[in-house]
Amino acid sequence: MVAPSLRARVRAGMIDEIKAVARRHLATDGANLSLRAVARDMGMVSSAIYRYFPSRDDLLTALILEGYEALGDAVEAADAGADRADLRGRWHAVCRAARAWALAHPAEYALLYGSPVPGYAAPDDTVAPAQRPPMTLVGILRDGVAGGRLHPSGEELPEPLRSDVAELAALIEVDLPPALLARAMAGWTQLFGLISFELFGRINRMLPHRDEYFDHQTGLMADLIGLPA
Amino acid sequence: MVAPSLRARVRAGMIDEIKAVARRHLATDGANLSLRAVARDMGMVSSAIYRYFPSRDDLLTALILEGYEALGDAVEAADAGADRADLRGRWHAVCRAARAWALAHPAEYALLYGSPVPGYAAPDDTVAPAQRPPMTLVGILRDGVAGGRLHPSGEELPEPLRSDVAELAALIEVDLPPALLARAMAGWTQLFGLISFELFGRINRMLPHRDEYFDHQTGLMADLIGLPA
DNA sequence: GATCCGTCAAGAGCAGCGCTCTCGGTTTTG
DNA sequence: CAAAACCGAGAGCGCTGCTCTTGACGGATC
Numbered sequence: 001m002v003a004p005s006l007r008a009r010v011r012a013g014m015i016d017e018i019k020a021v022a023r024r025h026l027a028t029d030g031a032n033l034s035l036r037a038v039a040r041d042m043g044m045v046s047s048a049i050y051r052y053f054p055s056r057d058d059l060l061t062a063l064i065l066e067g068y069e070a071l072g073d074a075v076e077a078a079d080a081g082a083d084r085a086d087l088r089g090r091w092h093a094v095c096r097a098a099r100a101w102a103l104a105h106p107a108e109y110a111l112l113y114g115s116p117v118p119g120y121a122a123p124d125d126t127v128a129p130a131q132r133p134p135m136t137l138v139g140i141l142r143d144g145v146a147g148g149r150l151h152p153s154g155e156e157l158p159e160p161l162r163s164d165v166a167e168l169a170a171l172i173e174v175d176l177p178p179a180l181l182a183r184a185m186a187g188w189t190q191l192f193g194l195i196s197f198e199l200f201g202r203i204n205r206m207l208p209h210r211d212e213y214f215d216h217q218t219g220l221m222a223d224l225i226g227l228p229a
Numbered sequence: 230m231v232a233p234s235l236r237a238r239v240r241a242g243m244i245d246e247i248k249a250v251a252r253r254h255l256a257t258d259g260a261n262l263s264l265r266a267v268a269r270d271m272g273m274v275s276s277a278i279y280r281y282f283p284s285r286d287d288l289l290t291a292l293i294l295e296g297y298e299a300l301g302d303a304v305e306a307a308d309a310g311a312d313r314a315d316l317r318g319r320w321h322a323v324c325r326a327a328r329a330w331a332l333a334h335p336a337e338y339a340l341l342y343g344s345p346v347p348g349y350a351a352p353d354d355t356v357a358p359a360q361r362p363p364m365t366l367v368g369i370l371r372d373g374v375a376g377g378r379l380h381p382s383g384e385e386l387p388e389p390l391r392s393d394v395a396e397l398a399a400l401i402e403v404d405l406p407p408a409l410l411a412r413a414m415a416g417w418t419q420l421f422g423l424i425s426f427e428l429f430g431r432i433n434r435m436l437p438h439r440d441e442y443f444d445h446q447t448g449l450m451a452d453l454i455g456l457p458a
Numbered sequence: 459g460a461t462c463c464g465t466c467a468a469g470a471g472c473a474g475c476g477c478t479c480t481c482g483g484t485t486t487t488g
Numbered sequence: 489c490a491a492a493a494c495c496g497a498g499a500g501c502g503c504t505g506c507t508c509t510t511g512a513c514g515g516a517t518c
Contacts, residue, residue, distance in 0.1 A: 007465075007514075031344065035505065047506080048467050056505065114344025115260065116429055161441040168435050182442075186449050190415060193422030200345055206397050212390040213411075220415050224453050236485060236494070264476065276477080277496050285476065 015052050017042065019066065022059055026107040031114070033060065057120055060111070065126055067108040072132030074101045079136050087144045088219075088227045094136050095191050095218040102195045109199060113192060131172070134188040138174055141184050141225065145176060149228060155179040180225070187221035194218070244281050246271065248295065251288055255336040260343070262289065286349055289340070293355055296337040301361030303330045308365050316373045317448075317456045323365050324420050324447040331424045338428060342421060360401070363417040367403055370413050370454065374405065378457060384408040409454070416450035423447070 021041050026033055035056050036046040053059040078097030082090040102109040112130070116122070144150030157165060157178050165178035174181065194217055198210060207213050250270050254262055264285050265275040282288040307326030311319040331338040341359070345351070373379025386394060386407050394407035403410065423446055427439060436442050 011465090030346070032346075032504095034503085036503080045468050046504090047469080047508090050506075051466065110344035113429070115339035115342075117259070117261075157445065158441065160438040161445055164436045164438050164442065171435060182445060183449065186419060186446050189422035189426060189446065190419050192426070193418035196425070197418060197421070200342070206400060207393045209389040209393050212387065213393065216386065216390055216411060217415050217418065220412065220453060224449060234486065240494090263474085265474075274497055275475090276479090276498080279477075280495060 011052070018049065018052055018059070019062055022063060023108070026063065026111070027105070030107055031110060031117075035059070057117075060117075060120070061123060061126070063108070064111055064122065065129060067105070067112050068126060068129035068132070070105070070108075071098065071101050071112070072129055072136075074098070075133045075136050079140065084143065085147065085149065087140055087149055088222055088229060090140045091137070091187075091222050091225075091227055092215060092218060094133075094140070095214070098133055098191060099195050099198070099214055102199060106199050109195070113196060114200070134185075135172065137188055137191075138172070138176070138181070138184050140227075141176060141180060142174060144227070145180075150226060152177045152180045153226065157182060183225045187218075187225055190221045191218060240281070247278065247281055247288070248291055251292060252337070255292065255340070256334070259336055260339060260346075264288070286346075289346075289349070290352060290355070292337070293340055293351065294358060296334070296341050297355060297358035297361070299334070299337075300327065300330050300341070301358055301365075303327070304362045304365050308369070313372065314376065314378065316369055316378055317451055317458060319369045320366070320416075320451050320454075320456055321444060321447060323362075323369070324443070327362055327420060328424050328427070328443055331428060335428050338424070342425065343429070363414075364401065366417055366420075367401070367405070367410070367413050369456075370405060370409060371403060373456070374409075379455060381406045381409045382455065386411060412454045416447075416454055419450045420447060 018038060021038050022033055025038055025041070029037075033056065035049050038059075039046045039049050049059075053062070074097045075094050078093040079090050082093040084090070141150060145152060155177075156162065161182075162178050165182055169176055169178060169181050176184070194214060198214070247267060250267050251262055254267055254270070258266075262285065264278050267288075268275040268278050278288075282291070303326045304323050307322040308319050311322040313319075370379060374381060384406075385391065390411075391407050394411055398405055398407060398410050405413070423443060427443070
């Protein structure tokens, strides 16, 4: 590890500051991030930004990547902080952590999970960090099966689907019965839907106790999966 | 009903044509709809559009409203086309219709259920049509309970939540046990999540048989609700 | 120590955007 | 028939992302 040159360090600091300012703008003004406004906030001219990011989309990509990492960190930390044997407690901890992060960073969550920008195509770098939250949920089930605390039912998926899910399980290197993995995916889908409805929609505008609603709905999915109480 | 003047008729036609062209642009270019491009396609100057829509947001609102109505029509038609006594068949028909509409109109679906545009606030006119799809799902349960084909379990929600959901049930004038209504909301959330993942995400890029996956996942929610096979 | 090359911020400029206002011309209305 | 309402075109404002050129600075090299 050779010491980076002064210029390299200054440059890295600039990149970090640009991302920080951009994230601040994202939080206040929403998804339509203006490069010129970011530059203005930094006392620079808009063209100077292009020394650090070749385009606005690349800046957004950097923010998306960091967002996935931040969400993944929060989710995995919540899982690690729970009693390993308490599958249901871990499930709820992970779900709550994802929701808490989304509520704390709504604009970034919208960037990650909202409707994609038309011209924009997420690069492949984003796919691995994006899988961390659902993989954490799957990890709970894997631990449960391995530890004998979660007993998969003998349910078998109908055939065109069973091999699809089995291949998916092999791809992500998870040794779970396809039927159980499908239920885990339903739980992940539900979690995403719950958070998105709370952030974007006004569906549960009339539900004052949102924490309790969230816990109950994620608990329903824990039931569906078969996590023991 | 007095006959509308020639100008009024031509004006209504213009409004329709603007919306049609805008919808076409929406389908190709995505959510960042350009008023000037729409005007160009119509052989007009951009300022002329403002004779018909006071702002770009109002045009989008009109498109959103029509989108909700179209989705609601599709969903209700699917429900109406199924055997009234076959609760599970109706459930699947409604879910499939929503998915089919979304796949056929991805940009409009993104407009309805994607991340909201920062400055934009949906007017109250949109709330009623937006509730048609979930209300259709709830209607299946209501018919089932009324017809004696769906027997709600004795499950009771814990207290802060029970009264919330009960008030919500009263608000939408649905006489269902709160616990059952909560499960219906979970099903609706799941449906939204499934469609969004398929449209936006690349989660199930590796699931070739998407129809079967969708049916199975919505079937899981039918199980959770207790719809009889 | 002078030189040279890579890097940097700044500025001008292009095309596009939403939106406003004004100006003639047409249509409807009283 | 005159007044009022409506319409499209055009100019223009401030904004956007982005490109290109210019001049200055800094670290490494001879």
